[in-house]
Amino acid sequence: MRLTVNGVEHDIASPPLTTLLDVLREELVVTSPKAGCQQGGCGACTVLVDGEPRRACLLPVAAVDGAEIVTAEGLGEPDELSTVQAAFHEHYAAQCGFCTAGFVMATAALAARSDGDVGREEVIEALSGHVCRCTGYVKIVEAATAAVRGDASPARASADTEPQGEDEVTLIPGSPA
């Protein structure tokens, strides 16, 4: 079996029913896809398979023999982030970081199939299969919206996506907002 991962071709030695996730992480040491729930429910292992977002934990590697796989490592470089990565960075859309690569790949897929004119609901729908255990969804949705609109900067996206009319929200009286 062969896979092209982030532009590099590899011969695969793992048994054919091994999950794509295990092949990526353990055989090829491509570790941005995370082994979270490993039953399709958390989204942390999401990668692009021939351009489509897929759960690497649910795919036997034999089912994707010959496919082109893109992970977060294949989107940009540390000193030259992709638009999606830059948006997540600019918007502080990562806390512990475990779910981040999955959200980034789902956002990259949305950006690729969209004309850039997306609303908040469409972004939320596209990310609905992904779980952030730090519950940092507000920042993630802002970052994803900015990225799909092609603008990584926080100012423009937050003006469009944050609730209007409230200058300051104090969750607990007396606490810093």
Next chain:
Amino acid sequence: MAGTVDATEVIVAASLEEAVEAFGDGDGVTVVAGGTIVMPEIRHGRLRPERALLLGRAGLAGVQRADGRTTIGAATTLADLEDAVEPLGTCARWVADLEIRGQATLGGNLCAPPGEEGPRGDLQAALLALDAQVRSTAAGGERTEPVEDFLASGPQGRLVLDVSFEEPEAAATASVRRPHAHAYTILRVCVARAGGGLRVAVVGAGPVAVRSRAVEQSGDANRVLDDITPHDDALASAWYRSKVLPVLVRRALDDLEAR
């Protein structure tokens, strides 16, 4: 990591003929279509297949429409059914998230064993309401039967090829809201009117979807409990389901009436 799968013989069928031959009488064969149900079972060692038959490249995917009849290949993904004839389209859109829908298949949904946490097979009620026919094969030969019979006898020993149905005059569906993207259907009612007859089906109230003939014959939503005795599971109690089910039937029938 992969110790449980080393011993499995894996067949990646490249054609329908190869798939049928590899399936044989189905004995000892685990069919992997989208993989969304069986892969976690295999990965965590709960299922150790002697042989695994991968269907993704067997040419079993695709939707065809001719003379008012829709035929859907067993390996068609739920993403490709989101715009299907109602109520199938709505049921497909409600399954999980777009990534799972891009992998999960119609055949897998039809053959899904009930999960520990709750029922599966979110599309089954729609297929019952549409009076779908299931074409399947095995060593003994091909067979086409109503989806109701297929669900009652179970998928053991059968390789599903396709599902087909006539477009109904009108259809509607009502469901309990899903609490999050990955919850299986707690309860859903699908209704359709065709040829002067009414068909009413429920998914989420038992191991597989079933029809309610009492409602079909009387038009009385409350009589759904004559046919269906809801159960307790991790998603909802029998008490809750028995209170909500007649309400969903009434809503679906009202919606059908308005069409």
